[in-house]
Amino acid sequence: MIDPSFEGRRAFILENTRLQTPPHTPELQLHLADEITPIWKMTEEALAEIGLPPPFWAFAWAGGQALARYILDNPKLVAGKRVIDFASGSGIVGIAAMQAGATHVLAADIDGFCGAALALNAKANGVAVDFTDANLLDTPAPAADVILAGDICYEKPMADAVMAWLAQARARGTAVLIGDPGRSYFPRSGLTKLAEYQVATTRELEDQEVKKTSVWTLAA
Template sequence: MIVQTLEGRRAFIADNTRLLPTPHAPELVLHLADEITPLWKLTEEALEAIGLPPPFWAFAWAGGQALARYVLDHPEIVRGKTVVDFATGSGIVAVAAMKAGAASVLAADIDVFCEAAVAMNAAANGVEIAFTDANLLDAPPPEADVLLAGDICYEGPMAAAVMAWLAKGRAAGATVLVGDPGRTYFPKDGLEKLAEYQVPTTRELEDLAIKRTSVWTLP
């Protein structure tokens, strides 16, 4: 299957997305899909697998958009620093961090398409981003000055695991920022809200065309 290679996945993304400005951070461009269901089906057919998770890498999710906006507007948070973007998806937050002057960014995601998507989106924005497909939850957070995570609370057990992992990173001295549009499993206790935005999204992804979305930190 052609998509079993990195170049094959790049070609798949190029064929099924368009390079568009991000609604809440229009200075960033991403390879984005118009509709989720057809692309989801195409992804399953390409990989000859049923029951795959949605193609998170092909959409600008509200939490990622808000976090990217915050980083771009507050570049001092990442300027000259080492950054890890957990569950990077399209790489929008990683791209924003590099555009804001981060010394380096490691984007992490276990989705097999994300390496290609992140590389293509990084190139489209004139930055370089390192990538890993390792499940970072299997080990303590890597040494980094800043840990970023957008839209990571879709499921209860996963949300709890990620927040515990981020707390370990904070205890080790990293700054932690999380973008979330009010997901059911997002735990607000012990967090400090830094900003709130009205983020344009799509009814393909969300229940509303505009999602009230916040950026939080672990104090």
């Protein structure tokens, strides 16, 4: 079994990933795995738990890559602002926001590995990003100027809950940007498309080697 401490998870990540450059964000380096099945199985074995969700922290998913690209290309959206990277995974979006000039980024993900992955990835890119593993959906969104959310619509109940939470934040004046490659449960109304990209990925993760992926903003 893996040492459940932060350092134990950090060591597990270092042993089972390698520093790579995501295809759509060559400015960034992340500790990523090459194949999903082996590291997924190793995570379950290490924690002695079966049926864990995929190790989202170990890959640069299409929605996150597109959202990070958009932020890097449009830094004024986050420069000088407080940002939340919701469902942060590897931290690619939050790291991009810090590189684009955000004053503070809080990355949030309920997967305990994400904190260790974020720490490694933030260090590799020379930025500092705070992390919480609290489920932010249980409370109103923390004070922030911008919420960034990539790849949040894999399952309908979660997609519905996240979109309702984001709508509440938007109603209070927080800007909301979402990156999504057209997943089944992504909503088709109340959003404005800001950009569209062809994001190189892998059949390890997606049904195509290049995914048409868009960045959206939640309407006021």
